[in-house]
Amino acid sequence: MTSIWVYTQEQQGEPAAIALELVAKARSLGTVTSVYVGTGSQAAFATLGEHGVSAVIHIDPGHQLPAAAVAHALAGLVETAPPDLIMFGQAYDDRDVAGRLAARLGRSVLANAIDIEVGEATTTRHEIFGGSKIATATVTGPAPHIVLARPKSFAPEPAGGPAPTVTVVAPADPGRSSAVIKDSHAEEKEGPQLEEAAVIVTGGRGLGSADKYGLVEQVARPLNAATGATRAIVDAGWVPYSKQVGQTGKTVKPDVYIACGVSGAMQHLVGMKDSKTIIAINKDPDAPIFGVADLGIVGDVNNVLPKLIEALNQRS
Amino acid sequence: MNVVVCVKQIPDPAGPYSLEPDSHWLVRPAEQVLDDTDRYGVEMGLQIAQANQGTVTLVSMGPAGSMQGLRQALAMGADGAVSIDDPTLRGSDALLTARVLAAAISRRPFDLVIAGTESTDGYSGIVPQMLAEFLDVPALTYAKQVVVDNGAITINRQTAVGYDVVDATLPALVSVTAGVVEPRYPTFKGIMDAKKKPVEVLTLADLGIEPGIDQKVTSIADAPSRQAGQTIEDDGEAHLRIIELLESMKVI
Numbered sequence: 001m002t003s004i005w006v007y008t009q010e011q012q013g014e015p016a017a018i019a020l021e022l023v024a025k026a027r028s029l030g031t032v033t034s035v036y037v038g039t040g041s042q043a044a045f046a047t048l049g050e051h052g053v054s055a056v057i058h059i060d061p062g063h064q065l066p067a068a069a070v071a072h073a074l075a076g077l078v079e080t081a082p083p084d085l086i087m088f089g090q091a092y093d094d095r096d097v098a099g100r101l102a103a104r105l106g107r108s109v110l111a112n113a114i115d116i117e118v119g120e121a122t123t124t125r126h127e128i129f130g131g132s133k134i135a136t137a138t139v140t141g142p143a144p145h146i147v148l149a150r151p152k153s154f155a156p157e158p159a160g161g162p163a164p165t166v167t168v169v170a171p172a173d174p175g176r177s178s179a180v181i182k183d184s185h186a187e188e189k190e191g192p193q194l195e196e197a198a199v200i201v202t203g204g205r206g207l208g209s210a211d212k213y214g215l216v217e218q219v220a221r222p223l224n225a226a227t228g229a230t231r232a233i234v235d236a237g238w239v240p241y242s243k244q245v246g247q248t249g250k251t252v253k254p255d256v257y258i259a260c261g262v263s264g265a266m267q268h269l270v271g272m273k274d275s276k277t278i279i280a281i282n283k284d285p286d287a288p289i290f291g292v293a294d295l296g297i298v299g300d301v302n303n304v305l306p307k308l309i310e311a312l313n314q315r316s
Numbered sequence: 317m318n319v320v321v322c323v324k325q326i327p328d329p330a331g332p333y334s335l336e337p338d339s340h341w342l343v344r345p346a347e348q349v350l351d352d353t354d355r356y357g358v359e360m361g362l363q364i365a366q367a368n369q370g371t372v373t374l375v376s377m378g379p380a381g382s383m384q385g386l387r388q389a390l391a392m393g394a395d396g397a398v399s400i401d402d403p404t405l406r407g408s409d410a411l412l413t414a415r416v417l418a419a420a421i422s423r424r425p426f427d428l429v430i431a432g433t434e435s436t437d438g439y440s441g442i443v444p445q446m447l448a449e450f451l452d453v454p455a456l457t458y459a460k461q462v463v464v465d466n467g468a469i470t471i472n473r474q475t476a477v478g479y480d481v482v483d484a485t486l487p488a489l490v491s492v493t494a495g496v497v498e499p500r501y502p503t504f505k506g507i508m509d510a511k512k513k514p515v516e517v518l519t520l521a522d523l524g525i526e527p528g529i530d531q532k533v534t535s536i537a538d539a540p541s542r543q544a545g546q547t548i549e550d551d552g553e554a555h556l557r558i559i560e561l562l563e564s565m566k567v568i
Binding site (some may be wrong): 012065090098102106127129133137143174177178179181194199216222231234236241248278281290296297305307312 | 329340367401409410411414433434436439440441442443444445446448449450452453454455456457458460470471473474475476477478479480481482483484485488493494495517529530531532534535536537538539542543545546547548549550554555556557558561562564565567568
């Protein structure tokens, strides 16, 4: 039976959402052990059990960044009893631990996977060129193979399993690689969130200037929509990074995605092209966003959006 | 203070990307550009070096070509560059890339290594962490703000819910997010000076590394395409089409 570890970062006392997505996939491939990194609780472990995790390796790095402290501890465990596969999410702490662990073990990593098969080799699928092509890749060599999967590639699915067995493993002393978390800040969350909203309105550079992002917010309000942004306007400092949709930001799959002044760069498309219905407004008729849009409007967002806002507000 | 900034030359993202037959490697023209996300790391390196009487050395792996991308970073003000270019590095994965960068960087004493969070063309997003492991230094990742003071480094690290303040001692590696600093535009003098700055070109033999890559792309297929939509010209009433569509979906 294929043995799989799933990296599970604790987030606000619970297993991170991406970890439960990975567990759902891992369960279809073999027996699942969660490498749970955080304070830990019976409730959190029970959640993992419900999702089909049979065993938990619990590591609490305390105030250390998980990277070296956890990766070095895992490398020790791998030496004695290697699993066949270790799955991580394409997420902050996951990438830190995966990178250091793979370097320590000398393993090639398949990153940004959207699907995984196990066998003699581990085979993964990846979206490239903004999702217009699918690449199939394999990794060979000694176990464990290491895969990082993109968020929302798999649907989390409780299976109703019993509480898993829990083994506590001490974090390693990271020595020269020590990095200490002094303080944590949570950003104020306002309004509908990108990850959950049924409707998302996103702004890009076609808006023209930072103050025009207000139009995006005004369209969003009557629709109870979350607001998003392209990398270009996040880099330009118009809106915070937490609004970024795309390869380096959030992956979203809402019912309706309204792209305002978004050209549709590869790195943006990969984060939103699986939305059920896509509406795009852009001045450039050749903009790639029209290639994925169900309704494309060639026009200036600064003309179309004020009229749209007025029409929406008249209805509500 | 010796500051090293990892940079990458990539095919111009404005042009269409294509793959070589059989190998499925990205086609890399001789003229490549500096990965836009690396401009933040270069700027950060220049600011820290200036405040600490240091120097900035660029390190880059990949087909050097015309070195246009490297010269862009040198024109911003970096002091020199190391370019590792070897035909056996074609199709490198993150692991081999990190091994090569680590070998090139550890030839000289360093205090701080700066990298982008991920490249625009490869975006595995794990090279900085692997590099830190090979160098045995802390990896301060996803930095939104960086302060170096008296042998210590403190960053604001982007997290899923906000940010953490993270401390370590030098030497260390930091990976920066876009927007961490405002990258400067090269001056005319900077562009002229960049042509004369030293670029050391190394092969794998120079670093004593045997290439080895355990992964490969086996096939490429078209993604299932979306049903073609409708694109219309705004005649002043196009917003009504959006309203109609939202109504038909019962969103409003």
